[in-house]
Amino acid sequence: MTANNCGQTPQSGLRAKSLLRPRRTTRKVRVGELWLGGGEPVRVQSMCTTDTRDVDATASQILKVEEAGCEIARVAVPDMEAAKALGAIKKRIHIPLVADVHFDHRLALEAIRQGVDKVRINPGNIGSRERTEQVVRAAKERSVALRIGVNAGSLKILKDWDQWPDWSAQDWARQMVQEAQEQIAVLEDFGFRDVVVSLKADDLSRVLLANRLFSETFDIPLHLGLTEAGTLLPGSVKSAIAIGTLLMEGVGDTIRVSLTEDPATQTKAGFEILKSLALRQYGPDIVACPTCGRCEVDLFKIVRDFEKRLDQDPALFKKAQGKKIAIMGCVVNGPGEARDADFGVAGGKGVGALIEKGQLTRTLAETQWVDALVEKIEKKG
Numbered sequence: 573m574t575a576n577n578c579g580q581t582p583q584s585g586l587r588a589k590s591l592l593r594p595r596r597t598t599r600k601v602r603v604g605e606l607w608l609g610g611g612e613p614v615r616v617q618s619m620c621t622t623d624t625r626d627v628d629a630t631a632s633q634i635l636k637v638e639e640a641g642c643e644i645a646r647v648a649v650p651d652m653e654a655a656k657a658l659g660a661i662k663k664r665i666h667i668p669l670v671a672d673v674h675f676d677h678r679l680a681l682e683a684i685r686q687g688v689d690k691v692r693i694n695p696g697n698i699g700s701r702e703r704t705e706q707v708v709r710a711a712k713e714r715s716v717a718l719r720i721g722v723n724a725g726s727l728k729i730l731k732d733w734d735q736w737p738d739w740s741a742q743d744w745a746r747q748m749v750q751e752a753q754e755q756i757a758v759l760e761d762f763g764f765r766d767v768v769v770s771l772k773a774d775d776l777s778r779v780l781l782a783n784r785l786f787s788e789t790f791d792i793p794l795h796l797g798l799t800e801a802g803t804l805l806p807g808s809v810k811s812a813i814a815i816g817t818l819l820m821e822g823v824g825d826t827i828r829v830s831l832t833e834d835p836a837t838q839t840k841a842g843f844e845i846l847k848s849l850a851l852r853q854y855g856p857d858i859v860a861c862p863t864c865g866r867c868e869v870d871l872f873k874i875v876r877d878f879e880k881r882l883d884q885d886p887a888l889f890k891k892a893q894g895k896k897i898a899i900m901g902c903v904v905n906g907p908g909e910a911r912d913a914d915f916g917v918a919g920g921k922g923v924g925a926l927i928e929k930g931q932l933t934r935t936l937a938e939t940q941w942v943d944a945l946v947e948k949i950e951k952k953g
């Protein structure tokens with residue numbers, strides 16, 4: 573098989589799905605109207621950056637991430653005022669709401685009273701077994717799911733250490749799983765099964781090893797992510813490797829890409845990971861070339877403008893779902909690549925050839941490309 577000038581083989585259309593191991597079988601957990609695990613689609617979550625006490629700001633940020641496709645929204649609950657705001661937020665949104673609670677189990681109890689769909693607790697800082705028991709009892713009474721969120725940086729055991737332990741990634745993974753297991757035991761004593769677990773760290777090795785280890789033993793759905801992924805480009809790459817590797821191994825039921833970016837961007841990054849693995853559909857698959865010395869149109873601008881049109885028009889984005897659209901810089905490789913797409917454009921000197929199902933149908937000025945592609949999507953409806 574020879575690669576062409578763009579570095580893609582003629583088999584680049586081979587779907588990633590055929591490379592995935594079968595999904596791990598887990599129990600199914602209900603979170604509001606959604607189900608996690610048990611063969612359900614991998615769900616994409618995000619977390620608000622607003623002050624939860626500000627109901628207007630938080631509800632409108634959640635409505636915005638809903639538009640981006642986010643399926644579960646989490647909010648921080650740092651104090652009782654934030655906990656008491658949850659009921660009002662919940663009334664204004666359409667996706668399940670998760671309360672993120674650290675340190676004070678009373679906040680978890682209030683969040684449950686306010687009607688949230690899931691509570692995330694951190695076993696490293698929620699306190700005694702008795703406190704966890706109170707939360708479990710309340711969650712059971714109201715059929716609220718719990719997520720045991722274990723973070724490497726806030727493991728219980730670290731409280732007893734003056735210095736950061738000199739552990740291997742394997743040691744970290746074992747400790748993370750052990751602390752999750754201790755909390756699961758408390759939940760199981762109450763016959764509580766609506767639990768999801770996350771095992772996060774800021775580096776790949778601990779995340780991969782901990783999640784693999786956990787999935788070998790438990791049938792509990794896993795929420796995947798890094799604790800702090802970083803800024804857009806490095807954070808997306810790191811998250812795609814960590815989350816993507818586990819998903820390819822069949823591990824993971826819900827994901828969050830924790831970028832230093834707004835929650836809508838985090839949501840989009842999550843869906844792009846799932847789309848690359850053919851696990852979910854999310855808008856079109858835009859195959860744009862990187863350009864080279866052969867390109868004689870402003871391809872970067874054309875692609876940016878096209879993405880902007882899709883971004884600003886959710887109905888158009890939806891209509892383009894599942895379509896493969898090629899935007900290629902020249903006719904050397906462009907038509908070949910576009911042949912594998914539903915439709916596309918391949919550039920010449922300030923012009924382009926519209927290609928539909930492999931056939932060249934029209935010549936377009938460079939300024940007409942975006943409109944022509946939008947028109948094609950609209951017609952395909």
Ligand code: SF4
Binds near residue numbers: 577578900906
């Ligand atoms: S300009 Fe042509 S040869 Fe260069 S990367 Fe784009 S499609 Fe490939």
